[in-house]
Amino acid sequence: MNEEISFWILSAIAVLGALVAVRKRNLIHGVFALLVFFAGLSGLFLLLLAEFIAAVQVLVYIGAVGVLLLFAIMLTERVAGDDDRRMISRGWSWGLLAAAAVFVVLLLRPIQQLPSQDAAQPIKPSVEALGHKLINPYVVTLEVLALLLTAALIGAVTAAQGLRMPKEEDSPE
Amino acid sequence: MSTAAAPNYELIQQDGLETNLLEVSMGPHHPSTHGVFRMDVKLDGETVVDLRPVFGYLHRNHEKLAENMSYLSSMPFTDRLDYFNSMTNNWAYALAAEKLIEVEVPERAEYLRVIMAELTRLVNHVTLIGFFINDLGALGTPLLYAFREREKILDLFEQASGARMMCNYFRFGGLRNDVPEGWLKRAGEVVDRFPYFLDEYEQLLCENEIILSRTQGVGNLPRELAISAGVTGPMLRASGVAYDLRKVDQYGIYDRFKFRVPYTEGDTGDCYDRFMIRVLEMRESIGILKQALAGISEGEIMGNAPRVFKPKPAESYGRIEGPKGELGFYLIADGTPKPYRYRVRPPSLINLTVLRDMCLGGKIADAVIILGSIDIVLGEVDR
Amino acid sequence: MSFELLIDILIATVPLMLIFATVFAFTTWLERKALARIQNRIGPNKVGIPCTRIGLFGLGQPTADGIKMIFKENIVPTGADRLFHLLAPILALIPSMLVLCFLPLDFPWLNENSVKAFLLDGAVIFFFAITGLNTLAVFMAGWASRNKYSLLGGMRAVAQMISYEIPLVLSAVIVVMMVGSLDAAEIAGEQKGGNWFVFYPWGFAAFVIFFIAALAETNRSPFDLPEAESEIIAGYFTEYSGFKFALFFLAEYIAMFAISGLAVTLFLGGGDGPGLAVLPWLSVIWFLAKIFALIAVMIWLRGTLPRLRVDQLMGFAWKFMLPLSILNIFVAGFAWHAKQLDSQFIMVITWVISLAVLYGAASGLNQLNRGKVRPREYKYAE
């Protein structure tokens, strides 16, 4: 009963956040709506007893991605947001169609054999077990992921900096 | 502005990330512009790319007022120029007026003038250093320590002249009144106590890692620029020029005292130098004070100045080494009891002209401490 | 939801909120008094019991301030984003309040069977995740005020908090590594009987790094750049007045408590202290006393140190704290392996080596970052 109420509240928060994030003209408002969506999702994770994932969700998405988005907006747009008159692009009907198609194709089968709620097995959430998993079977993945993150970091810095032309007159003093 | 080697910062597209400039109007109601001063700053992120000093918010028509009243009447108004240092303002004005007429200043008055001027220097430097560290962000602790010492000197001023800050103590040809009995002894005690305070100050501040890194290399004022902009006082000495009017002009009886003029060797002239030069100057002032307090003798304090001050047509320029720099008064007499022209050379204003050159390329936090290290008083800048 | 559960939750959380709100009021008084002592002043000494002349050392000052704040006019600048201007202080307060629940406080009124405020397996990581939300509140306040000083302060705060979060987390990682758990209660339990982690070389280094980073996280002097009053008025809360300002103020102090509480948990033994065998509830007192000791150090630093500059602040985080904390992780790993060998001699060697490595690294990094900054000699002209 409790869980059901919480589920509906959190889902409503998440869906509303996502909708506002995509629809809002003011980008800064949009980012904060997106963060509300992330927060709602993190609550849902908690509800599903995946608390480490919930923490990571908050840490990575709200803490890091949100701030990154804010910085990107501060660097590109005027503070007021975009003055784009026609905010919907031309291909919207195709987009809708594609989204619907993907939805149907992907979910038709699983929906038919969705387990009932009672099927949930009682588990004791443990970060320790997750940690052991991470080191034992998934260690290669972890290392590859670390490599990927490093590469992404360097790539991001390079892309954001642009190519630096060594100009003589640029050097101060 | 000046043609000398000003540090020239052009907006460099650093590493490609180009951002919009942020224009900030710092002041006139900014906590650390020392009064109603305004800096229109253009910022690239945190870096100052342009700075325009705006002043005049405290303009009180001082010079024109003085031209419409008798010579002596404007003596109290000089107190309000640099309201920390009314004694030295008085002295500079008295010097200028005394050059218009033949007048002999008695020896005791000369000694007292030196004592008052050096005490004023202590007051000014102590307050400045307090405010300077406050600008660095030290939440008032050094400031209040400085004020504790300043109070003792202000007490002395009050006992001598009746006012703590607006002393109005000097007269053409001498002083308004003699100091009360026991004043010299009390002054001696204050002066004897002062070096301990300075020791404490130097121990706490001068080698503090954060203060060192915040002030060294910040707001460089090259020697050439300092000279060509007419900068005077501790600021000029911090830029490597050992120029002190007490040595150059030897006005009053400064030729009788032994003291040294601290200056920076080399061409740095940054905020740390300006800060340290003032600390060292205070030590020299204490030396002068001790000599003066030992050498003073009984006698008259008012010379043979005429009752009605009505000089023959002439012009004169009296200048002293004020705590902030060369404070000069330029007077043109036309035979009437009022000056035909009355002009002040305020050290604060002249020193302020190099603000832009020192701030460009620095951070916004640097601009604040550079302004603090210039040591301005808006009463004197705007007059 | 069963009624008893609700009662349990209320019993667990309401005192927590009340205690820390009261303690906050007391801390503002303490800070003003301590700063006044440092500065040769008396500090607040008038407000005591109303309608009498009893001063009570100014203990009524926080109440009076609070009443003033509530009744002050709420000013929203023209052109500000009204919604965000309102939300920012609330968003600042919520995470600070929330993380208090992760502190392993053994309240005497909570027995084994009742609910503790939050007993999460990953309390430490939740702590960091939720503290990170403060950044957003600060940014929100700075952006919504439509004031250039606010924006500058907000940007400064975001950059600073993100940079210092890394050494903060890395120094906490060491403790997590040594204990092998993210559970705050377990970490505190590991240090029972004076076996505090701060007494080890790696623990001490981590504690110092953690404390410095905590100062930066909570915008305390000498890292109070986001609210540097001599440069950018009051930073991100320049445009806040009245109750909203009070909320920011509250959030800042609660954050101070929270992060000191975490420092106490991780390094200073949590509620450990003498007399626990006789009176178990003393652990709450010890915990709060340790928090207050850390806060007293923060106040002391605020009264003494000037502020860093932006670039120096960033340089300090990335060029000094980060390498040192990473090195410290290696040292701690080394110590952990040495401990497994269970030999007195090896332990001594480990101590010596860790101390030498940490000290050498710290002084080396200091020399590298210091540059040419040092006291100068001056000349005199006769």
Place this chain on the structure above:
Amino acid sequence: MGAFTRRNAIVVLFSVEIMLNAANLNFIAFWRYSDNPELLHGPMFTLFAIAVAAAEVAVGLALVIAVYRHFKTVDLESINTLRE
């Protein structure tokens, strides 16, 4: 939906994030109701997905900034050239 309908590059990035999160939620939900949750496949996959998404956001935003510097806009429809 935003990925297809909005023209602002940053909003498109938002939308991609929302999609990724939806997938994560599904991973967790299906893991929770699966037959043997001790295997922790769902959380592991989500963990990796979050990390990859973080990298993606970083690179994506760097690209947005680079594009903005070049074209002075983040409107995706006006950026229709691969080289100049």
